Structures are given as structure tokens and as C-alpha cells.
Amino acid sequence: MSPPGPGPGRPGGAEPVLRSVNTRELSEVVFNNHSPRYVLPVWLDFEGQPRCYPVLQPRTGRVMRSYRGHLWLFRDAGTNDGLLVNQQELFVAAPNVTKADITLPVFTLKERCLQVVRSLVSPMDYRKLDIVQSLYDELEDHPDIWKDLQRLSLERNEALRNKILE
Numbered sequence: 001m002s003p004p005g006p007g008p009g010r011p012g013g014a015e016p017v018l019r020s021v022n023t024r025e026l027s028e029v030v031f032n033n034h035s036p037r038y039v040l041p042v043w044l045d046f047e048g049q050p051r052c053y054p055v056l057q058p059r060t061g062r063v064m065r066s067y068r069g070h071l072w073l074f075r076d077a078g079t080n081d082g083l084l085v086n087q088q089e090l091f092v093a094a095p096n097v098t099k100a101d102i103t104l105p106v107f108t109l110k111e112r113c114l115q116v117v118r119s120l121v122s123p124m125d126y127r128k129l130d131i132v133q134s135l136y137d138e139l140e141d142h143p144d145i146w147k148d149l150q151r152l153s154l155e156r157n158e159a160l161r162n163k164i165l166e
Helices: 109-120 123-128 135-139 145-165
Strands: 026-033 041-044 050-051 059-067 071-076 099-102
Touching: 026 041, 059 135, 071 145, 109 135, 109 145
Parallel strands: 026 099
Antiparallel strands: 026 059, 041 050, 041 071
């Protein structure tokens, strides 16, 4: 199952930095959805391609057999908004980590308002709203896993560069 968004034609076309490590070291983890949202678990495969797993119902959990070094993200299944796992955007499976607590991030008032408008108004009607021009563009810029992966990859590269320079 592929995630929502542009797919393999990911922005930039460069090799993804974020990808799961192909290990055989089992890491059984309980994915706990502490949010009121339907959650889409997304595993980043060995090439960095997002692979969707079955949706977690609100306030439920599921035991997942993962492996050390496997990377996971969690998305709102309805809006595609990114969610937090153990208060981070990215979960790295490890034998000593037995739970992945999925929660809502603290959205800014503007982000939350955009979410509500998107849920109430059809995309083809955004420009009919009597709002500031810049908000049209922001409404049309829906959450996208590929943009988030690109940002997370850049952040990881920068962190690695800074570590090397220290």
C-alpha cells in the first residue's frame, strides 16, 4: 500500500537519506494510539519508500514485529497530518524499545484552523472563501509525507554534518 502524496516521483529525485536498516534483530513493539484520530503507520523500507500498514483505530494498540533500525512515521489517516511517536516525528525500532506511543503534536492555532477549514470546505471551493490571498495557498498546500521526509532528511544531514564538525 502506498502513502498519500506524489509517490515515487518524490521531490528532487535524490536518493533518500532516511531508510530502514536491513537487520534480522527482532524488535517487538506495541504501537499505542493515544490520539482521537485514525492513525496510519508508515514504515520506511530499505530504499526509503514509505509503506503503509493497517490503520490503528483511535485509542487502541497493536503489537508489531519490527526489526532494529527500522524507521516508522505515523500519519492521521484522514488528513495526512504528521503525528508524534514517543514525542518525536520518527520512530526507530530497537530491541530495548517496547512501545511506540502515538500522540497529536501541539498544532499552532493557524495549523488547526487550516485543518478545520480543509475538513469543512471542498478544495475546489477554497478560493470562494472571503479570506486573505496567502491563506488560499496554505489551504491548497495539504500535508504531504514526501515533504516531511525531505525535511527530516535535511535535518538529519545537518545534524550529522554538525556532529562531524565538532
